[in-house]
Amino acid sequence: MELNWWDIIAIQPMTNILVVMTHYLFNNFGLAIIALTLIVNGAMLPLTLKQVRASKAMQALQPKLAELKKKYGKDKERMAQEQMKLYKESGISPAGCLLPLLIQMPIWIALFQSIMRMLAVIPENLAGLSPYLYSWPVVYSTLPLDNHFLWLNLAVGDIFLALLVGASMWVQQKMIMTPSPDPAQKTQSSLMLWILPIMFAWLTLSFPSGLALFWVTSNLFRIGLQYWIGGWGGLVKSSPPKDTGRDKKYRKRIAEVEQVPSGGADIVPSSAREEDTSYEESGDKRPDSGGGYPKSPRDTKPKSRRGKGHRPKRR
Amino acid sequence: MRTGKKALPVGKISLLLVLLLVGLVLAGCTGIRGSPEGGTGATIADGTIFLSPSLASSGGGFGCSAPATEGKLVALNAETGVQRWEVPLGGAAPSGGFGCASGATPVAVYGSPALFEELVYVAGYNGKVYAINAESGALRWVYPREGNIDSIVSGLVVGLDKLFFGCADGNVYALDAATGDLLWEFATESEEKIWSTPALDGETLYVSSFDKKLYAINANDGTKKWEFEAEGAFASTPLVVDGTLYIGTLDRHFYAIDAANGTEKWKFQAEKWFWTRAVVFEDTVYVGCFDNRVYVLNALTGVEITEFDLESPVRSWPVLAEDKVLIATEAGRVYAIDVASNQLGLFVDLAEKIYAPLTLSEGILYVYTQEHNLHAINADSGMKLWIQTVD
Numbered sequence: 001m002e003l004n005w006w007d008i009i010a011i012q013p014m015t016n017i018l019v020v021m022t023h024y025l026f027n028n029f030g031l032a033i034i035a036l037t038l039i040v041n042g043a044m045l046p047l048t049l050k051q052v053r054a055s056k057a058m059q060a061l062q063p064k065l066a067e068l069k070k071k072y073g074k075d076k077e078r079m080a081q082e083q084m085k086l087y088k089e090s091g092i093s094p095a096g097c098l099l100p101l102l103i104q105m106p107i108w109i110a111l112f113q114s115i116m117r118m119l120a121v122i123p124e125n126l127a128g129l130s131p132y133l134y135s136w137p138v139v140y141s142t143l144p145l146d147n148h149f150l151w152l153n154l155a156v157g158d159i160f161l162a163l164l165v166g167a168s169m170w171v172q173q174k175m176i177m178t179p180s181p182d183p184a185q186k187t188q189s190s191l192m193l194w195i196l197p198i199m200f201a202w203l204t205l206s207f208p209s210g211l212a213l214f215w216v217t218s219n220l221f222r223i224g225l226q227y228w229i230g231g232w233g234g235l236v237k238s239s240p241p242k243d244t245g246r247d248k249k250y251r252k253r254i255a256e257v258e259q260v261p262s263g264g265a266d267i268v269p270s271s272a273r274e275e276d277t278s279y280e281e282s283g284d285k286r287p288d289s290g291g292g293y294p295k296s297p298r299d300t301k302p303k304s305r306r307g308k309g310h311r312p313k314r315r
Numbered sequence: 316m317r318t319g320k321k322a323l324p325v326g327k328i329s330l331l332l333v334l335l336l337v338g339l340v341l342a343g344c345t346g347i348r349g350s351p352e353g354g355t356g357a358t359i360a361d362g363t364i365f366l367s368p369s370l371a372s373s374g375g376g377f378g379c380s381a382p383a384t385e386g387k388l389v390a391l392n393a394e395t396g397v398q399r400w401e402v403p404l405g406g407a408a409p410s411g412g413f414g415c416a417s418g419a420t421p422v423a424v425y426g427s428p429a430l431f432e433e434l435v436y437v438a439g440y441n442g443k444v445y446a447i448n449a450e451s452g453a454l455r456w457v458y459p460r461e462g463n464i465d466s467i468v469s470g471l472v473v474g475l476d477k478l479f480f481g482c483a484d485g486n487v488y489a490l491d492a493a494t495g496d497l498l499w500e501f502a503t504e505s506e507e508k509i510w511s512t513p514a515l516d517g518e519t520l521y522v523s524s525f526d527k528k529l530y531a532i533n534a535n536d537g538t539k540k541w542e543f544e545a546e547g548a549f550a551s552t553p554l555v556v557d558g559t560l561y562i563g564t565l566d567r568h569f570y571a572i573d574a575a576n577g578t579e580k581w582k583f584q585a586e587k588w589f590w591t592r593a594v595v596f597e598d599t600v601y602v603g604c605f606d607n608r609v610y611v612l613n614a615l616t617g618v619e620i621t622e623f624d625l626e627s628p629v630r631s632w633p634v635l636a637e638d639k640v641l642i643a644t645e646a647g648r649v650y651a652i653d654v655a656s657n658q659l660g661l662f663v664d665l666a667e668k669i670y671a672p673l674t675l676s677e678g679i680l681y682v683y684t685q686e687h688n689l690h691a692i693n694a695d696s697g698m699k700l701w702i703q704t705v706d
Contacts, residue, residue: 122351123468130588130605140547140566144525
């Protein structure tokens with residue numbers, strides 16, 4: 001069997017790393033899946049942070065976008081222009097949400113496919129694993145893997161893990177959800193909140209539970225990350241925002257922005273823009289870390305594209 | 316100022332990306348089979364060929380293959396390839412889910428059928444052994460009579476009025492060949508899978524296991540005589556010749572072991588797994604490997620005489636046909652190695668995947684391919700005699 005370029009650059013390394021990790025983690029494939037998932041998540045942390053923050057900023061813009069839609073809904077061209085203007089003035093690049101996701105996708109797919117290959121329980125699959133193996137002695141002494149982990153047979157679907165996948169995905173979605181006055185946005189949010197967890201839980205039942213372990217670990221990591229960034233978010237409506245020094249500044253800024261009348265895209269005073277930029281460029285965490293919902297698009301403005309090479313010192 | 320640029324519908328694109336990710340994740344099943352396919356070599360007696368066909372891959376959706384048919388045992392006329400009878404072994408429909416894991420177990424058969432007196436035996440991946448009347452195709456008995464044991468990939472060996480096989484539950488079973496009653500059971504300590512077919516030599520049964528051990532077991536009572544531990548798991552079947560066991564492992568070594576006491580005589584390292592059984596002619600061992608090569612070794616010392624790159628892994632068992640060793644690659648080429656000169660030549664190119672063992676009977680080579688074709692080939696000339704689809 002000839003390996004293609006995808007096999008060589010993605011599946012083969014991931015597969016061999018999984019085997020080696022299994023060897024050093026007491027020949028326990030379940031632990032290896034968890035560890036590699038956490039390592040991959042950790043390695044992609046900067047990208048994930050970027051994506052989460054950009055997504056939050058985009059969601060925070062929704063009320064303003066709804067206002068624009070109300071105002072220019074009939075004139076699509078004008079609407080698009082105003083949207084672009086709003087994004088530009090808010091310092092938000094829509095691609096900022098998508099690019100990290102696009103970059104991460106191949107890595108997730110590679111990890112997924114590697115786990116699938118490693119769970120070779122039938123002769124055809126085990127034999128098919130051979131071309132993927134490096135000539136490391138440890139690889140040859142470790143395979144074939146023991147598929148048992150806790151109560152699980154990692155090669156067989158498990159209902160408890162399927163429910164855990166669905167529940168953790170729901171929690172994750174709920175945490176990043178922001179109430180939106182736009183009905184279309186509401187529908188989309190509901191889809192993301194309910195359909196995806198249900199779909200994944202259902203899929204998990206018919207996939208080996210080794211994959212479910214990977215999904216649950218990933219989801220829990222993301223939940224932890226989102227909590228660190230923005231508290232419980234939409235999960236607990238009445239949860240008070242974290243009272244950190246940064247939050248105080250953040251609330252002050254909200255107050256400033258709220259004084260500005262909104263209407264079109266020109267809603268943000270230049271002074272507020274400058275202050276926003278300083279948060280990003282100072283290297284501080286985003287000021288929306290308190291878990292409260294931003295009141296204005298300016299509240300969650302991501303890193304400014306301006307002033308490359310003019311990074312102020314940390315305060 | 317009118318820019319004419321359209322704003323990106325980020326929410327929709329994100330949703331689409333997530334759905335695309337799900338799609339790609341599902342597409343990730345491509346090439347990873349969810350259900351066992353099986354497909355045995357031919358077993359021939361009294362002008363009849365017995366084999367269990369590979370379960371067809373119908374592409375169960377989302378890139379996952381799924382069996383289209385239930386398992387069966389087929390009897391064919393050895394001269395013409397015309398079917399005499401077939402016996403369904405039962406089975407179940409594929410799971411039909413979106414995942415690659417199978418929800419039900421179809422009766423794939425991996426080990427070639429075994430014959431004893433008027434009975435032909437097959438063991439299914441569903442964990443059952445079937446004894447069928449070779450003449451009529453009538454079912455004589457099934458083991459276990461109720462329920463199933465773990466999946467059986469191992470072939471069956473008949474001798475001493477017993478039927479021996481290994482099982483994925485880590486046990487070796489000995490049944491009464493006539494009645495199907497359990498005579499003894501040998502449990503490996505690790506309970507790791509046994510996929511390889513045992514080898515019987517006199518009153519000793521040799522069984523290799525995923526637990527990296529090769530066991531010598533008293534075939535009469537199932538007691539252990541000795542065990543040999545390798546660096547990797549065993550998936551291949553031992554060959555016993557003149558008091559020496561020859562067997563390859565997944566640790567990339569090919570071993571020669573003293574059959575009397577289990578001590579290692581020599582070992583030879585290749586680059587990939589050894590999956591197939593070897594062939595010995597006089598003082599020379601011929602063994603194919605997953606590294607696309609066939610190795611020709613000195614049977615006494617393990618020193619390599621020569622090697623041939625066949626450009627495809629060797630999974631199928633080779634056969635010795637008078638003055639040549641016939642060896643097939645997964646890619647569907649059958650090669651002949653002249654045992655006198657150790658020269659390699661292409662014997663026939665079937666261009667169909669070959670996993671099942673080759674079978675030689677009365678000067679005819681029988682090759683069953685994963686494309687469900689049984690080929691009958693003149694073992695001297697390489698001329699194709701007939702081809703019969705068995706699915």
